[in-house]
Amino acid sequence: MKLRRRVALGILAGMGAAALATRSYRMATRSGSARGVHLVGNVFPAMQHLARIAQAQDNGELHVSFKLTSEFESEVEHAFSSGGESAFDAAAVSMSEFTDLYGRSQIAPMTDLVDKHGARFGLEERMLVRVDGEVMALAFMQNTQNLYYRGDLLERYGLDVPRTYGQMVQVARRLRKEEPDLQYPIAQGYGKGFDVAIDFANVFSSLGGRYFEPGSAEPAFNDAYGVEAIAQMRSLMPYMTPNALASNADDVMNQLQQGRAALGVLWASRAARMDDPLASRVVGRIHFAAAPAVHSGGPSAAHLWWDGFVMPRNAGPGREQTFLVLMAMLSEQAVRSGNDLAIWVRSCYRPGRFGRGVALAEAAGAPEWPGEPFYGLLHNELGRVLPDALSGQRSPEEVLNEAARAFRATAQQKGYLREGSA
Numbered sequence: 160m161k162l163r164r165r166v167a168l169g170i171l172a173g174m175g176a177a178a179l180a181t182r183s184y185r186m187a188t189r190s191g192s193a194r195g196v197h198l199v200g201n202v203f204p205a206m207q208h209l210a211r212i213a214q215a216q217d218n219g220e221l222h223v224s225f226k227l228t229s230e231f232e233s234e235v236e237h238a239f240s241s242g243g244e245s246a247f248d249a250a251a252v253s254m255s256e257f258t259d260l261y262g263r264s265q266i267a268p269m270t271d272l273v274d275k276h277g278a279r280f281g282l283e284e285r286m287l288v289r290v291d292g293e294v295m296a297l298a299f300m301q302n303t304q305n306l307y308y309r310g311d312l313l314e315r316y317g318l319d320v321p322r323t324y325g326q327m328v329q330v331a332r333r334l335r336k337e338e339p340d341l342q343y344p345i346a347q348g349y350g351k352g353f354d355v356a357i358d359f360a361n362v363f364s365s366l367g368g369r370y371f372e373p374g375s376a377e378p379a380f381n382d383a384y385g386v387e388a389i390a391q392m393r394s395l396m397p398y399m400t401p402n403a404l405a406s407n408a409d410d411v412m413n414q415l416q417q418g419r420a421a422l423g424v425l426w427a428s429r430a431a432r433m434d435d436p437l438a439s440r441v442v443g444r445i446h447f448a449a450a451p452a453v454h455s456g457g458p459s460a461a462h463l464w465w466d467g468f469v470m471p472r473n474a475g476p477g478r479e480q481t482f483l484v485l486m487a488m489l490s491e492q493a494v495r496s497g498n499d500l501a502i503w504v505r506s507c508y509r510p511g512r513f514g515r516g517v518a519l520a521e522a523a524g525a526p527e528w529p530g531e532p533f534y535g536l537l538h539n540e541l542g543r544v545l546p547d548a549l550s551g552q553r554s555p556e557e558v559l560n561e562a563a564r565a566f567r568a569t570a571q572q573k574g575y576l577r578e579g580s581a
Contacts, residue, residue: 262532427516
């Protein structure tokens with residue numbers, strides 16, 4: 160599966176897409192096809208911004224709701240796999256969720272709607288996620304993981320921004336010595352499930368590891384690279400909170416905001432929260448760099464992501480009304496009014512202090528997130544067992560081999576591997 164996202168330059172002119180979308184679906188509701196439009200997504204500033212725009216389109220004739228929840232993955236999985244009509248007409252998903260949903264044939268193409276309305280609303284080719292020529296998602300933001308660090312503290316002690324995991328440990332050791340309040344200077348998301356599997360994938364890729372045998376779904380990650388990736392992750396744990404194996408991205412963000420950590424790898428989409436005076440005690444003191452590589456000269460231990468909207472195959476009637484609401488949310492007006500909340504895909508976006516994350520990761524060699532339709536199955540198995548290796552309850556080899564066996568069984572069941580393959 161190849162995802163094509165061509166970058167187009169230039170700023171579009173004309174009527175604001177939000178106003179045009181509102182007018183368009185008002186015309187649609189007058190035709191007697193009115194129904195509710197129900198959306199779902201994760202909770203972070205950019206999504207909250209889009210949710211406000213979506214809900215503002217509720218005109219009394221068409222009800223629009225946007226559910227924001229930290230449990231959005233399970234909500235989407237349940238709705239999109241339902242035997243009946245999906246509870247949601249569209250969902251905001253990351254590349255990881257997209258790969259899972261596409262691999263299960265649960266996403267409906269939007270090519271017909273893009274052909275009909277795309278030019279009118281100024282859709283750019285860079286926003287269209289195409290698979291085999293069909294538009295399967297509308298990308299609205301880019302994302303990656305960056306190193307967040309206390310610029311004031313590194314300057315105070317003459318420390319360079321760490322570029323490798325070894326240097327990160329050295330900086331943490333010095334800060335613990337010099338700053339009594341920084342007993343645990345590193346914050347990482349090692350919580351069971353999605354977060355720890357993401358961190359493993361980042362480190363494993365930076366080492367040069369290969370998840371699968373070439374041209375196959377046969378697992379190859381349970382090798383020396385996988386063992387070293389776990390060792391590198393464990394090297395940071397003496398400088399992390401004792402609750403590290405229960406920490407997710409929200410916990411990492413909070414530790415940085417409250418000044419309890421000075422270094423942490425976190426999503427670029429959360430950068431603006433560091434300067435929120437209502438939530439942060441370190442306004443203006445958190446700086447951003449590419450996530451460190453594992454070894455000097457290697458690529459950044461991060462991946463390049465996009466987030467986008469998809470529609471379920473089991474959607475009810477009203478695809479067009481849903482698409483028009485999406486057009487309001489993804490308009491130039493929406494990007495401009497929330498410019499600093501995300502690294503938007505639209506070309507009218509202007510990067511500021513919080514918008515350099517993807518460029519930093521690209522320059523440091525971060526690869527795109529794996530696109531194999533079966534990668535999500537592997538990700539789930541790794542997230543389930545990795546904490547046992549990080550806590551020392553079981554050896555890295557034992558944990559990786561278990562993940563490989565479990566993945567192989569599921570991949571055979573799904574038809575990605577032949578029965579009896581070794």
